[in-house]
Amino acid sequence: MDRPELPLAQLHAFVVLAEELHFGHAADRLGIAQPPLSQQIRRLEDKVGHALFSRAPGRVALTPAGHELLPAARRALDELAGGLAAARAVGSGRAGRIRLGFAASLALTILPELLSAYRERFPRVRIEIHEMTTAPQLAALRERRIDVGLLREPPDDEPELGFATVLREPFVAVLPTGHPLAAGRAVELARLAGSPFVLLPREHGPGLYDRITRMCGAAGFTPEVAQHAVEWQTVCALVEAGLGVSLAPASIRRIRLRGVAFRRVTPGGVRTSVAAAWRADDTEPLVTGLLETVLRQGGAPAAGGR
Structure with a gap:
């Protein structure tokens, strides 16, 4: 036997009349005249099959x-009110879930302050963070596995994605403490020619890899890559072990290893950029709110922003 559907307007009228026990007072609360209220109650009683x-x-x-x-x-009315409130919160970007990809080195710079600021602004949004390098972030955005990415050196050939610069930082030379160039406060880049290098694999971050090799090319040499490592912590550990030297974003200096020295690079005009990335067709308020927080924390102007 089919269950009768009870229109919410009739349930609302029923509850108000049950509380007032007076048709005139209940009609005033509902903002209707008494005859429509009486009709609502009669229709509900017809569905129930008994006088209420x-x-x-x-x-x-x-x-x-x-x-x-x-x-x-x-x-029923309370559940509906709660559901409507929850739907409005999600629709306005004040609640729900958002997925953020980030480059590991950003945990040493902007990420902690960003997450704190975002949670303060949107305490009812659950933010899921996924550590990944640039190329996996771009794939995850295209495949809708993350909503926003924080990556280094965004590409120029991703028309379906939007990018906005968050910050720029200089490079440093990463050297074993026993390296002769570690004795000074700065390293002339050309003097690293002939040293074995430890770098992130190009397939994980082609923009950053190419920027480093172009820096070396401008200094007159091509880096001889002896080892690859996906994480900067591992790069530094391999440098400490004497397997080579590296060039890295300056934030890497926060990785504390006793056998590693970080030195300023000269000439020092080249910087690496960190960008927020998102799907260009994504206008969800959750994404907008996170991007606003990212750009506010980074303090950098948007480059090709929303």
Whole structure:
């Protein structure tokens, strides 16, 4: 047997009349005239199959059937109100879930302050963070596995994605403490010619890899890559072990290893850029809110922004 559908307007009218036990007062609360209220109650009673109110001159009271229906009607209305509030919060970007990809080195710079600021602005949004290098982030954005990325050296050939610069930072030379060039405060880049290099694989971050090799090319040499490592922590560990030297974003200096020295590079005009990335067709308020927070924390102007 099919269950009768009870229109919410009729349940609302029923609950208000049950609380007021007066048609005139209930109609005033509902902002309608008494005849439409009486019609709503009659339609509901027809669906239930029993009277919900006993009516006598000057007196309205709930019947046993009305007493039985009242708690369920209140729960239904409360659940609807809660559902509507939750839907509005998600639709406006004040609640829900968002997925953020980030380059590991950003945990040493902008990421902690960004997450703190975002949670303060949007405490009801659950943010999932995924550590990954640039190329995997771009793939994850295209495949809708993350919503926003924080990556180094965004590409120029991704028309379906949007990018906005968050910050720029210089490069440093990463050297074993026993390296002769570690004795000074700065390293002339050309003097690294002939040294074995430890770098991130190009397939994980082609923009950053190419920027480093172009820096070396401008200094008159091509870096001899002896080892690859996906994480900067591992790069530094391999340098400490004497397997080579490296060039890295300056934030890497926060990695503390006893056998590693970080030195300023000269000439020092080249910088690496960090960008926020998102799908260009994504206008969800959750994404907009996160991007606003990212750019505010980075303090850098948008480059090809939304």
